[in-house]
Amino acid sequence: DAEFGDLDITDDITITGTGAYSTTIDANQAGRSIEIYPGVSATLTDLTISNGFIASGNGHGSAIYMQQSDVTLTNVTISDNASWTYGTIRADDSTITLNNVQFNTNSPYIGAMMYVVNSTVTMQDSGADGNTSAGVAGIYAEDSTVSILNSWFKNNDTGNLFQWQNPPGAMSMPAGYILHMQGSGTAKLSDIQASNNIGRAVTSIGNATIEISS
Numbered sequence: 001d002a003e004f005g006d007l008d009i010t011d012d013i014t015i016t017g018t019g020a021y022s023t024t025i026d027a028n029q030a031g032r033s034i035e036i037y038p039g040v041s042a043t044l045t046d047l048t049i050s051n052g053f054i055a056s057g058n059g060h061g062s063a064i065y066m067q068q069s070d071v072t073l074t075n076v077t078i079s080d081n082a083s084w085t086y087g088t089i090r091a092d093d094s095t096i097t098l099n100n101v102q103f104n105t106n107s108p109y110i111g112a113m114m115y116v117v118n119s120t121v122t123m124q125d126s127g128a129d130g131n132t133s134a135g136v137a138g139i140y141a142e143d144s145t146v147s148i149l150n151s152w153f154k155n156n157d158t159g160n161l162f163q164w165q166n167p168p169g170a171m172s173m174p175a176g177y178i179l180h181m182q183g184s185g186t187a188k189l190s191d192i193q194a195s196n197n198i199g200r201a202v203t204s205i206g207n208a209t210i211e212i213s214s
Helices: 161-165
Strands: 007-009 013-016 024-026 034-036 041-050 064-067 070-079 089-092 095-104 114-117 120-124 127-129 139-154 179-195 202-206 209-213
Touching: 064 070, 202 209
Parallel strands: 007 034, 013 041, 024 041, 034 064, 041 070, 064 089, 070 095, 089 114, 095 120, 095 127, 114 139, 120 139, 127 139, 139 179, 179 202, 179 209
Antiparallel strands: none
């Protein structure tokens, strides 16, 4: 990609590595790691995606950017990606499934795990460690459907952006080291473990329905 230097996935594909410790898609901070084009179905397995970086004001998703796509990640580590914009993974009008995916030490402006709009996210047997953002260290989900099952969150710092951006009283603590729901949508969380995080675990602005169970 001429602007971001990323790996462009333009057709349906399966990419299988030999393990997260031995196969890495490394952007070397030269730009975004991966862009998945509209209409594409992509499966990525047994690898690491790291060192994506976006400084320009109109680019989002330092690790992965997708629109109108169907993406499955299995046994994947997403680490050390950063941006001045939205989301380590940015998804618009997409479906994303995460199985045994680890988000480690990512630091975008908002949505240190994901920033999704009008999308469906299923996250299972996965975790997040040491992610930071100005607001929402977990998943920022706008008008979306989110399921988080049997997953863990530790040492994440969600920042204080939403303490001053929204009207007084909307949030008394920083938002969403696991999840922030914006607008409408539904979220289901079950069997969640959390420790040593800063901020509120789950927050919402709008009329989203959120169900939490052990």
